[in-house]
Amino acid sequence: AQSVTQLDSQVPVFEEAPVELRCNYSSSVSVYLFWYVQYPNQGLQLLLKYLSGSTLVKGINGFEAEFNKSQTSFHLRKPSVHISDTAEYFCAVSEMDSSYKLIFGSGTRLLVRP
Amino acid sequence: DAGVTQSPTHLIKTRGQHVTLRCSPISGHKSVSWYQQVLGQGPQFIFQYYEKEERGRGNFPDRFSARQFPNYSSELNVNALLLGDSALYLCASSHRDRGNEQFFGPGTRLTVL
Numbered sequence: 001a002q003s004v005t006q007l008d009s010q011v012p013v014f015e016e017a018p019v020e021l022r023c024n025y026s027s028s029v030s031v032y033l034f035w036y037v038q039y040p041n042q043g044l045q046l047l048l049k050y051l052s053g054s055t056l057v058k059g060i061n062g063f064e065a066e067f068n069k070s071q072t073s074f075h076l077r078k079p080s081v082h083i084s085d086t087a088e089y090f091c092a093v094s095e096m097d098s099s100y101k102l103i104f105g106s107g108t109r110l111l112v113r114p
Numbered sequence: 115d116a117g118v119t120q121s122p123t124h125l126i127k128t129r130g131q132h133v134t135l136r137c138s139p140i141s142g143h144k145s146v147s148w149y150q151q152v153l154g155q156g157p158q159f160i161f162q163y164y165e166k167e168e169r170g171r172g173n174f175p176d177r178f179s180a181r182q183f184p185n186y187s188s189e190l191n192v193n194a195l196l197l198g199d200s201a202l203y204l205c206a207s208s209h210r211d212r213g214n215e216q217f218f219g220p221g222t223r224l225t226v227l
Contacts, residue, residue: 004156034215043118043204044157044218090156100147100170102206102216104156 002027004093006105014113015083021076021108023091033074034092034102035065044090050074061085086112116141118207118219126225127195135190135222139207145169146188147216148180151202163188164210192224200226 003026013019025031032051036044048059055067065076074091091105119138127133139146145164149157159172163182177193186207192199202223206216 036218043220044206046215046217049215092156098170100145100162100164101159101172102147102149102157103159106156 002031002093002095002103004091004103004105006089006091006108008108009106010109010111012111012113013081016080018079019077019081019085019110021089021091021110023074023076023105025072025074025091025093027072027093027095030096031093032096033065033067034094035059035063035074035076036090036092036104038088038090038107040087047076047089081110081112083112083114085110118205118217120203120205120219120222122222123220124223124225126227128227129195129197131195131226132191132193133195133224135192135203135205135224136187137190137205137207137219138187139205140217143207143209143217144186145208145210145216146182146186147206147208148188148190149204149206150174151204151221153201157204160190195226197226200224 035047092102147162148160151157161180162170202221205219
């Protein structure tokens with residue numbers, strides 16, 4: 001069965017520092033991968049997606065992620081964070097043969113400090 | 115273009131009552147999915163509808179039901195509410211039934227007392 005693991009429940013970081021949010025997944029078939037961001041009392045906004053092709057994916061707000069099939073990982077990175085990046089980040093996976101269903105990780109709260 | 119809209123924004127019900135949540139997808143999107151997000155957790159898949167047919171169902175009891183209308187809007191119904199049904203209910207739309215990212219609405223916050 002599919003599953004998504006986000007090992008870090010909270011990541012504190014100072015403003016302008018780099019950050020990496022980790023995501024590992026488990027699936028027996030090929031998958032699509034996504035990162036969503038959720039600001040307080042709001043819905044989810046898509047940051048980036050991997051469907052096929054280049055394993056390095058660039059998204060909005062300066063975020064990027066790299067798909068590593070051998071390690072079944074899809075870590076999210078940003079070279080320099082801003083206070084406004086403080087939010088909850090969710091990694092999600094869907095199987096290519098049933099991609100209507102997104103399986104989400106438990107989320108990582110990014111806390112950017114001045 | 116307008117994004118996914120959901121109504122109501124907030125709702126308070128008591129145990130045993132019934133609730134109906136509504137969702138309007140992005141114009142041109144034919145697929146609507148529903149997710150439940152309990153506080154402190156990631157969203158969990160409840161249903162997907164595409165072209166008015168149920169395409170998938172998550173691990174939720176029969177108290178949860180949904181439908182999609184000819185204009186592709188959708189309703190999620192929950193009967194015999196339990197305290198554990200308190201959550202943020204998210205609706206997402208996509209252009210097709212697979213292979214596309216899903217665009218989420220702001221959610222309906224349901225509190226069951």
